[in-house]
Amino acid sequence: xxxxxxxxxxxxxxxxxxxxxxxxxxxxxxxxxxxxxxxxxxxxxxxxxxxxxxxxxxxxxxxxxxxxxxxxxxxxxxxxxxxxxxxxxxxxxxxxxxxxxxxxxxxxxxxxxxxxxxxxxxxxxxxxxxxxxxxxxxxxxxxxxxxxxxxxxxxxxxxxxxxxxxxxxxxx
Amino acid sequence: xxxxxxxxxxxxxxxxxxxxxxxxxxxxxxxxxxxxxxxxxxxxxxxxxxxxxxxxxxxxxxxxxxxxxxxxxxxxxxxxxxxxxxxxxxxxxxxxxxxxxxxxxxxxxxxxxxxxxxxxxxxxxxxxxxxxxxxxxxxxxxxxxxxxxxxxxxxxxxxxxxxxxxxxxxxxxxxxxxxxxxxxxxxxxxxxxxxxxxxxxxxxxxxxxxxxxxxxxxxxxxxxxxxxxxxxxxxxxxxxxxxxxxxxxxxxxxxxxxxxxxxxxxxxxxxxxxxxxxxxxxxxxxxxxxxxxxxxxxxxxxxxxxxxxxxxxxxxxxxxxxxxxxxxxxxxxxxxxxxxxxxxxxxxxxxxxxxxxxxxxxxxxxxxxxxxxxxxxxxxxxxxxxxxxxxxxxxxxxxxxxxxxxxxxxxxxxxxxxxxxxxxxxxxxxxxxxxxxxxxxxxxxxxxxxxxxxxxxxxxxxxxxxxxxxxxxxxxxxxxxxxxxxxxxxxxxxxxxxxxxxxxxxxxxxxxxxxxxxxxxxxxxxxxxxxxxxxxxxxx
Numbered sequence: 001x002x003x004x005x006x007x008x009x010x011x012x013x014x015x016x017x018x019x020x021x022x023x024x025x026x027x028x029x030x031x032x033x034x035x036x037x038x039x040x041x042x043x044x045x046x047x048x049x050x051x052x053x054x055x056x057x058x059x060x061x062x063x064x065x066x067x068x069x070x071x072x073x074x075x076x077x078x079x080x081x082x083x084x085x086x087x088x089x090x091x092x093x094x095x096x097x098x099x100x101x102x103x104x105x106x107x108x109x110x111x112x113x114x115x116x117x118x119x120x121x122x123x124x125x126x127x128x129x130x131x132x133x134x135x136x137x138x139x140x141x142x143x144x145x146x147x148x149x150x151x152x153x154x155x156x157x158x159x160x161x162x163x164x165x166x167x168x169x170x171x172x
Numbered sequence: 173x174x175x176x177x178x179x180x181x182x183x184x185x186x187x188x189x190x191x192x193x194x195x196x197x198x199x200x201x202x203x204x205x206x207x208x209x210x211x212x213x214x215x216x217x218x219x220x221x222x223x224x225x226x227x228x229x230x231x232x233x234x235x236x237x238x239x240x241x242x243x244x245x246x247x248x249x250x251x252x253x254x255x256x257x258x259x260x261x262x263x264x265x266x267x268x269x270x271x272x273x274x275x276x277x278x279x280x281x282x283x284x285x286x287x288x289x290x291x292x293x294x295x296x297x298x299x300x301x302x303x304x305x306x307x308x309x310x311x312x313x314x315x316x317x318x319x320x321x322x323x324x325x326x327x328x329x330x331x332x333x334x335x336x337x338x339x340x341x342x343x344x345x346x347x348x349x350x351x352x353x354x355x356x357x358x359x360x361x362x363x364x365x366x367x368x369x370x371x372x373x374x375x376x377x378x379x380x381x382x383x384x385x386x387x388x389x390x391x392x393x394x395x396x397x398x399x400x401x402x403x404x405x406x407x408x409x410x411x412x413x414x415x416x417x418x419x420x421x422x423x424x425x426x427x428x429x430x431x432x433x434x435x436x437x438x439x440x441x442x443x444x445x446x447x448x449x450x451x452x453x454x455x456x457x458x459x460x461x462x463x464x465x466x467x468x469x470x471x472x473x474x475x476x477x478x479x480x481x482x483x484x485x486x487x488x489x490x491x492x493x494x495x496x497x498x499x500x501x502x503x504x505x506x507x508x509x510x511x512x513x514x515x516x517x518x519x520x521x522x523x524x525x526x527x528x529x530x531x532x533x534x535x536x537x538x539x540x541x542x543x544x545x546x547x548x549x550x551x552x553x554x555x556x557x558x559x560x561x562x563x564x565x566x567x568x569x570x571x572x573x574x575x576x577x578x579x580x581x582x583x584x585x586x587x588x589x590x591x592x593x594x595x596x597x598x599x600x601x602x603x604x605x606x607x608x609x610x611x612x613x614x615x616x617x618x619x620x621x622x623x624x625x626x627x628x629x630x631x632x633x634x635x636x637x638x639x640x641x642x643x644x645x646x647x648x649x650x651x652x653x654x655x656x657x658x659x660x661x662x663x664x665x666x667x668x669x670x671x672x673x674x675x676x677x678x679x680x681x682x683x684x685x686x687x688x689x690x691x692x693x694x695x696x697x698x699x700x701x702x703x704x705x706x707x708x709x710x711x712x
Binding site: 007008011012015016017020024033034037038040042044045074075089092093095108109110112113116128130131132136137148149151152153155156159160162 | 177178179180181182183186188214217218221222223224225226227234235237581585653661
């Protein structure tokens with residue numbers, strides 16, 4: 001199989017997942033389309049150095065994640081974007097909603113994804129990194145330049161905001 | 173017993189606490205049913221959230237992957253671009269050969285001169301033309317406001333009638349700049365006249381096959397037709413466009429006249445004269461109290477100009493009386509024996525002998541021959557000035573390029589993935605570069621179109637200036653391309669600009685490289701804008 005054919009097959013398999021990650025990190029479909037394409041272009045350039053015995057998925061997801069975070073940084077995304085830990089923690093304690101648990105059924109996946117995209121950047125980015133890109137708290141803290149507990153606070157707030165949106169949607 | 177905080181519960185559910193924190197939390201959870209239930213719910217939520225986020229949209233289409241250019245593509249691209257450039261270059265050379273040298277500044281690829289003209293214009297307006305500009309802008313603003321009135325009326329008429337009427341009256345009240353200065357419109361298929369002895373105390377808009385103003389207009393006059401003749405008096409400004417424009421009466425304000433032939437005969441102009449056309453003639457009996465500017469193939473100035481005279485054209489013949497400076501950008505300039513210039517004569521010409529100052533003419537100051545740059549390029553690589561200029565140019569392009577890429581991040585990632593895309597961009601760029609100035613000039617034929625025309629022209633000039641920046645950024649990105657990511661766009665930009673600057677200064681091929689890069693870059697910008705525009709429309 002030629003390099004082009006091999007790459008095309010991998011592209012077809014992984015495109016949706018890569019695009020979904022970009023969408024969750026960047027917030028809009030247009031930016032996600034561009035970022036996903038760029039991630040694959042970068043992977044294509046580095047394909048010669050890629051070890052086929054390693055899974056392609058994590059590799060391309062890492063490229064897409066780095067590229068999306070680069071794009072966010074270029075848009076003046078900086079630690080201040082994430083607010084202060086104390087303020088976020090106070091807000092987190094003021095909200096006493098329970099986890100949605102089983103209410104997040106597979107049928108609601110579309111609504112959940114839309115609600116994530118609509119979250120403010122300071123909640124959306126850690127949420128996507130933690131629950132979609134499987135990044136640890138330490139990794140997220142390092143990527144975003146904030147503390148580990150700040151990551152925990154933002155994730156707590158992100159889920160609270162998500163619950164609120166989904167509850168409003170259910171009510172309406 | 174204090175319950176776990178919301179954040180701690182969330183971190184427990186994510187297994188994200190440190191071992192010490194985790195054991196303390198576990199101890200609490202053993203004794204607290206409420207917290208245990210909440211944590212269990214959060215764990216279930218986490219699993220469900222992950223599953224929801226990972227759910228594929230099986231129906232979503234996967235766009236075709238466009239592989240980046242390979243060396244083979246690059247070869248095809250280079251050959252293709254060179255072929256297009258050769259055809260385009262031949263085309264443009266043929267077109268340029270037909271343009272009189274004095275009008276070469278209209279050529280969109282002569283940036284240096286274009287920029288020089290723009291600076292001269294600006295300086296001129298700042299020094300002398302402010303009053304003229306202000307009054308013209310007033311007029312344009314009034315016309316725009318009237319157009320707004322018409323539009324508002326139309327829009328509102330679809331809705332509520334009374335609101336439409338009210339809004340129209342309101343806009344009309346605001347639109348007309350001077351109280352008591354109403355607007356009169358006269359139009360017809362044949363002859364439109366203001367007869368001798370007739371007086372109009374309004375701004376008059378006259379349009380017809382033949383427009384003849386023999387009476388008095390106490391206001392501004394806008395006249396358009398095949399033939400426009402003004403023998404009467406106009407106290408305000410005159411803006412006119414016709415195949416043939418003849419002004420013989422008295423005009424209190426400015427005259428902006430455009431036509432194949434524009435003639436001032438026995439006219440007294442209270443302020444400035446701006447003439448655009450093939451043949452422009454300020455007769456010996458004409459008197460312009462302010463500045464005069466002519467843009468045309470042939471300009472003949474026999475009358476008096478109260479301040480400065482500036483002429484752009486192939487042939488400029490001056491036998492009149494210019495009180496201050498006379499400056500010409502032209503193929504040939506002649507100051508005839510009866511010509512008088514109060515101060516300096518400056519001619520921007522190809523060669524020394526293209527300015528003839530006849531014996532018997534009177535020049536109060538100096539005669540300055542500015543030989544245009546293209547005649548001085550022969551040994552440019554041997555001069556230090558050339559390299560200093562290039563460094564300055566690189567610096568300027570870098571700073572403006574940085575600003576551009578900062579303001580429009582989308583331009584940082586533009587690329588030409590295939591040879592076909594480059595050819596398409598080149599074609600679009602060429603068409604746009606040729607069509608935009610023409611469209612701008614056509615737009616300027618109507619008063620309402622002037623701002624649109626000026627904007628189009630400026631947008632085109634800005635686009636052409638930045639075309640090579642876009643190409644430079646693309647080259648820089650290609651240079652630094654690696655899976656690890658790209659450096660800051662400033663680094664890719666400066667590297668790309670350095671390469672572009674060297675390429676466009678190469679002997680023999682530099683010109684064609686410049687042309688190709690400009691056209692392709694301009695095409696990329698135009699394509700991007702068109703894409704955005706159509707996707708915006710589609711979204712709307």
